[in-house]
Amino acid sequence: MGRYFSTLRIFWIASLTAELEYQANFLIELVATAGNLVGSIFVLSLFYGRGQSLGGWSWEGALVVLGVYTLLEGVTSTLLQPNLSTIVAHVRTGSLDFVLLKPIDSQFWLSARTFSPWGLPGIALGAGLIGYAAWKAGASPAPLTLLAAALMLVASLLILYSLWFVLAASSIWFVKIWNATEVLRSVLVAGRFPVSAFPAGLRAFFTFVVPVAFLTTVPAEAILGRASGPWLLAGGIVAAGSLAVSRWFWQFALRFYTSASS
C-alpha cells in the first residue's frame, strides 16, 4: 500500500512539474469555469423566476445540485479527462506495453498517472457553492449529515470514474472512442438539475441506466440532510458495483490486447 502512495506522490509531482510550465492556463481555466458557473446559475434562475420550482426542489437545494455538478466537472478535468486521453494514446501507440510490464496495478497506473491542476478552480468553486447554498437552505452541519454527505460524494466520484474508465478501456477494441466520450459528457450534463425535474421516463433512465441521479441528486440530498437510508444504501451499492465492473472489464479487455505492432 505504501508503495502506491509514494508512487502517486511522484506521479503527481511529475505531472505538476510538466503542467506548471504554462501558468497562464490557470487564469484562463479559472475565468472559464467561473463563466460556465454563472451561465448555469442564470439558466437555473429562469426556472425559479416566477415563484416556480424545479421538481419540488427549492432554489437553494437546486444550487447544491449545481455545486455538486461543478465539483464533479472539476474532478473530471483534474483526473479523469487527462488520464483517459492517455489511455487511448497508450493503446494507439502500443506504449501500454510498458504500463503492463510494471509490477503495479495497471488500472491504478492508468487512472492516476496524470494530474492536471486546471480542474482545481472547478473543484474550489463547486465546493464553495455547495457550502453557500447548503447554509442558505438551512442545512445543519450535524456529524451524521456530514458523514452521509461525504460518503455519497465519494460514491458519486467512484461511479463517474468507473463510467469513464470502462469507456477508456473499450479503446482496446475501438482505439478511437472520442465520440463515445462526447455522448457520455452530454448525458452527464443532465446532472446539473435535480433528477426529479425530468419526466418519469428520463428519470428512470438517469437512475437505472446511466446513474446520473447518484452523481448529483443523491449527494445533494445527503448534503441537505434529507437522504433516506435506502437511497444511501443504494448509492453505496451502485458505487461498489460500478467499481467492481470497471475492474472486471479491464481484466477482460486486456485479454484482447494485441499491442500495436513494433
Added chain:
Amino acid sequence: MDFAPKPVRMAIVRAQGLGKTYRVADKQPGLAGTLRHFVNRRERTIAAVRDVSFSIEPGEFVGFLGANGAGKTTTLKMLTGLIHPTSGTVEVAGCLPHRRQAAFLGQITLVMGQKQQLIWDLPPLDSLRVNAAVYGIPPAESRRRIDELAEMLELGDELRRPVRKLSLGQRMKAELLAALLHRPSVLFLDEPTLGLDVNAQARVRSFLADYNRRFGATVLLTSHYMADITALCPRVLLIHEGRLFYDGGLETLTQRLAPCREVRLELQAPLGAEAFASYGDVEAIEGREVRLLIPRERLTEQVGRLLADLAVVDLSVSDPPIEDIIGRLFHQGALA
C-alpha cells in the same frame, strides 16, 4: 581437484509448443471493399507463431533471428506476458508470464527500439524516479544504481535534459537505464539498436555484454544488425514463418547455411570469368579484383592452386555476411 557437485542448471526461459493465432479483418481495398466489409465482416485466422519450443539457461546471451513478420516480436510478447499464447506453455523465471505477477515483472524487462517509456517533456531522471517508486527501490539505492548504470552507459548530463532534446543514441541509452533500474535478471531486447549510427550501436553492444557479465543476466536479443548478433550471441534461434527453424551455435548456423567461404583475389592483370571456372563460383569481377565462393572442404586445396596458377597480388578469405546468407535462403524459400 574440485569435487563440488556441478550446480544443476535450471532453464530460466522455457517455451513448449508455443503458438499464437490472430484474427484479422479480411478487407478489400477501396470504398467498395470498405462498404462490403462494413456490412459483411469477414475475418481470417493468421498463425503468427506455430509450435515453438526452446529453453534458455541463466546467464545465456541468445540471438533471435528472422525476417520481418517471422514471429519474433509476437514470441517476445508472449514471453513477457503482454499477450496470451493461443496454445502451448511458457515459463519465465519460474512464473507464467501472462499472469503478470509482481514477482515475475520485477525480474524481467523489455526494451523496444520502436517504443519509449521515458516522459517526452521531462528529463530522464524524472522518469527514473517514477520507475524507482513503482519497483519499490529506496532512494539511496536507486541513486547508487543510476550512477553505476550511467557510468557503464557513458551518460552524464543528458539525464538532466528533457528527453525531446536528446539525440536518438542518448535517448536509447537512457531507455536502457530506465529498463534496467530494477536490475532484472531476464532481458528481452527487441531491436535495441534500431536506427542508431555505427558508434552508438557499438556502445550499446559493449554495454549489453558488460551488463550480461557483471550481473549474470539472461538476454534474448532480436536485431536487424547482424553485427549485434555476431558480437554478442554465441547461440541463436532462427524463426521463419512462425516456426523455429534452428536452435544452436551461431558458428554451426553459418556453416550449415553457408557451406562456402568467400575468397577475394587481387590479380596483376584482369582475367575473364572462364579462367576461374575450375576453382569455384564467380561472385563478381571488377577489373583486377575477383570474388569467388569456394566450398569449405576444398578451400585449402583451391587456394593453393590459385596461388600456384595465377599471378595473385593479394588474397583474403572470409565468411559471406550472414544477413546475405539468411536473406538469400529465405528469398529462395530454401528454408521452407
